[in-house]
Amino acid sequence: xxxxxxxxxxxxxxxFAVGLLFxxxxxxxxxxxxxxxxxxxxxxxxxxxxxxxxxxxxFFFAKLFRFGRS
Numbered sequence: 109x110x111x112x113x114x115x116x117x118x119x120x121x122x123x124f125a126v127g128l129l130f131x132x133x134x135x136x137x138x139x140x141x142x143x144x145x146x147x148x149x150x151x152x153x154x155x156x157x158x159x160x161x162x163x164x165x166x167f168f169f170a171k172l173f174r175f176g177r178s
Contacts, residue, residue: 124162130169131161138172 135154139146
């Protein structure tokens, strides 16, 4: 049981580590590609969006890289 918990926490930690890195990218560069209105937004708006992007980064990843093709 301890092994399963260790594996689960490792996977969860990896998920959030990747999410953190991706959220930094989105907040600095990628936000303009996803939503052009975010280019003129205040930094406080991006700070509010940051935790959501960390938690749901696979959806933003798909939207960010699909947006350039269409």
